[in-house]
Amino acid sequence: MTSDRMEVPVAGRAMSRPSSPDVVVVGAGLAGLYQMHRLRRLGLSYRVFEAGSGIGGTWFWNRYPGARCDVESLQYSYSFSEELEQEWKWTERYPTQPEILRYIEHVAQRYDLHRDVELDTRVTSAVWDGERWAITTDRPETVSARYVIYATGCLSQPREIDIPGLDNFRGNVWSTARWPHDDVDFTGRRVAVIGTGSSGVQLIPVIAQQAAELTVFQRTANYIIPARNAPLSPQAQQEHKANYPTHRRLARESPAGLLGVQGQTSALDATAEERRQAFEQAWSTGGLTALRADYHDLSLDPAANRTVSDFLRDKIRSIVCDPETAEALAPSDHPFGTKRPCLDTGYFQTYNLDHVRLVDLRTTPITTITTHGIQTTDQHIEIDDLVLATGFDAMTGALLAIDIRGRHGLRLADAWADGPTTYLGLQIAGFPNMFTITGPGSPSVLSNMIVSIEQHVDWISDCLTHLNGQVIEASPHAQQRWVAHVAETADQTLMNHANSWYVGANIPGKPRVVMPYVGGVGRYRAICDKVAAAGYEGFVLTPPE
Numbered sequence: 304m305t306s307d308r309m310e311v312p313v314a315g316r317a318m319s320r321p322s323s324p325d326v327v328v329v330g331a332g333l334a335g336l337y338q339m340h341r342l343r344r345l346g347l348s349y350r351v352f353e354a355g356s357g358i359g360g361t362w363f364w365n366r367y368p369g370a371r372c373d374v375e376s377l378q379y380s381y382s383f384s385e386e387l388e389q390e391w392k393w394t395e396r397y398p399t400q401p402e403i404l405r406y407i408e409h410v411a412q413r414y415d416l417h418r419d420v421e422l423d424t425r426v427t428s429a430v431w432d433g434e435r436w437a438i439t440t441d442r443p444e445t446v447s448a449r450y451v452i453y454a455t456g457c458l459s460q461p462r463e464i465d466i467p468g469l470d471n472f473r474g475n476v477w478s479t480a481r482w483p484h485d486d487v488d489f490t491g492r493r494v495a496v497i498g499t500g501s502s503g504v505q506l507i508p509v510i511a512q513q514a515a516e517l518t519v520f521q522r523t524a525n526y527i528i529p530a531r532n533a534p535l536s537p538q539a540q541q542e543h544k545a546n547y548p549t550h551r552r553l554a555r556e557s558p559a560g561l562l563g564v565q566g567q568t569s570a571l572d573a574t575a576e577e578r579r580q581a582f583e584q585a586w587s588t589g590g591l592t593a594l595r596a597d598y599h600d601l602s603l604d605p606a607a608n609r610t611v612s613d614f615l616r617d618k619i620r621s622i623v624c625d626p627e628t629a630e631a632l633a634p635s636d637h638p639f640g641t642k643r644p645c646l647d648t649g650y651f652q653t654y655n656l657d658h659v660r661l662v663d664l665r666t667t668p669i670t671t672i673t674t675h676g677i678q679t680t681d682q683h684i685e686i687d688d689l690v691l692a693t694g695f696d697a698m699t700g701a702l703l704a705i706d707i708r709g710r711h712g713l714r715l716a717d718a719w720a721d722g723p724t725t726y727l728g729l730q731i732a733g734f735p736n737m738f739t740i741t742g743p744g745s746p747s748v749l750s751n752m753i754v755s756i757e758q759h760v761d762w763i764s765d766c767l768t769h770l771n772g773q774v775i776e777a778s779p780h781a782q783q784r785w786v787a788h789v790a791e792t793a794d795q796t797l798m799n800h801a802n803s804w805y806v807g808a809n810i811p812g813k814p815r816v817v818m819p820y821v822g823g824v825g826r827y828r829a830i831c832d833k834v835a836a837a838g839y840e841g842f843v844l845t846p847p848e
């Protein structure tokens with residue numbers, strides 16, 4: 304498989320790029336870059352389009368103060384190269400956004416990836432013509448590719464904000480998902496933050512250190528666990544790296560792509576004192592997995608879940624001095640784990656500072672943004688800066704932002720009118736030769752993303768080798784069965800008990816579907832491997848016409 308070539312201007316110089324490559328990859332974050340690396344090794348021709356002016360995806364855009372990964376550095380890294388994992392040195396238990404971006408730049412340089420990424424190029428449409436995909440970008444060029452791989456990210460399409468009056472505001476508006484590259488200085492300023500998910504929880508304590516006044520507008524209180532971030536000692540790093548093969552294997556076989564013991568007993572079989580001790584231990588360890596280390600049913604049984612939810616609510620009451628603020632910060636409308644839990648560094652303590660206050664939008668909603676502030680049902684708060692930490696159109700947003708048309712002109716937007724349907728989160732019936740990395744129906748956002756990314760890229764790359772130019776398409780029947788399995792698996796958990804972005808509830812009108820596969824990374828990997836070993840069971844393979 305090869306292709307014609309044409310001269311494409313790239314950063315002031317002309318480079319030869321194939322106009323009919325074997326593959327187009329959309330996105331140059333962690334997924335797109337690794338996919339490109341694999342395609343190069345397979346000897347396939349490709350084009351890689353990236354909307355941003357730099358590589359890194361999520362870590363390119365989300366550069367707000369305090370941005371950090373909630374997965375530990377030593378686990379949030381590529382495993383495909385032993386040299387790479389041994390040579391890169393992390394500095395803290397959890398990596399900051401700048402450190403992750405430096406890591407990504409290092410990988411790109413090491414494998415000479417920059418030269419093939421076409422930056423500032425947004426894919427706007429992709430149309431299947433019966434044999435190939437016609438990919439249009441916001442540049443004056445249409446590329447014809449045999450296969451297209453979407454590495455567009457699950458949390459990359461910022462949510463459109465629907466607060467009245469936003470356009471009237473005369474101060475600065477900053478979005479966590481599109482943070483400027485230059486430092487924003489909040490010293491001496493009156494700042495408002497709307498949104499208390501992972502992004503808000505990370506940036507609020509940092510902004511509080513600078514601002515003269517900080518007002519946080521909270522609609523939903525979240526369960527938040529201490530990160531217990533700390534510098535990473537060279538010795539701890541060395542020990543971990545010495546056991547990398549085992550650590551990586553355990554992560555791949557685990558439920559969430561993370562190291563950590565998984566509890567085997569029911570929280571309800573323990574005494575109250577045993578549970579308290581177990582949860583206290585987890586609280587002092589910190590991290591996303593610690594609370595699940597003892598009990599297997601926290602995300603399955605409402606009564607078991609109540610034990611940990613109560614524990615976390617009590618922690619908030621013990622940290623936050625003002626009882627009214629503490630009550631507002633204590634989540635009451637959903638069980639722990641049904642919305643993405645956040646990791647924090649000093650979040651609740653921030654509300655004990657005199658210049659920080661919380662406005663609970665459940666009791667006093669915003670009526671409008673004014674020229675100089677925010678009007679709620681009971682007060683007007685004057686501000687200089689407004690920070691929106693209001694989240695994303697998760698999992699489907701970035702794909703549906705592209706006008707994708709498959710067989711017989713079928714629009715992806717129509718195929719997904721009732722919610723995303725996929726086979727294994729990898730392909731969609733009616734859209735031949737199109738793959739999604741960490742798409743809906745795969746563990747993706749419920750896992751250590753980089754583990755899931757590598758699994759998908761490896762699977763897709765092996766599949767392309769097997770195909771050798773053949774057309775591949777998920778069969779409607781296999782897709783139907785997978786969608787049913789994803790839904791049944793979710794129904795066995797408490798996942799549907801919250802209005803979370805996991806179910807699309809943060810976007811008005813979005814169909815309510817548990818989008819990620821809850822069955823676990825290890826189990827999912829085994830299923831994908833079995834499908835491939837059985838000659839890509841559930842996919843229809845046809846010779847090229």
Ligand code: N01
Binds near residue numbers: 499695
């Ligand atoms: O977004 P979110 P995020 N008026 O959707 C509120 C990953 N991530 O960017 O819950 C008032 O979680 C909204 O309220 P509600 C991680 O997977 C990872 O923080 O809809 N409030 C909520 O409080 C995470 O889960 C990392 O009632 C409004 C907030 O805005 C995902 O990205 C770091 C509102 C949005 O929270 C998304 O996190 C950051 C309105 N009109 C993110 N609209 C790390 O690993 C929305 N809200 C570190």
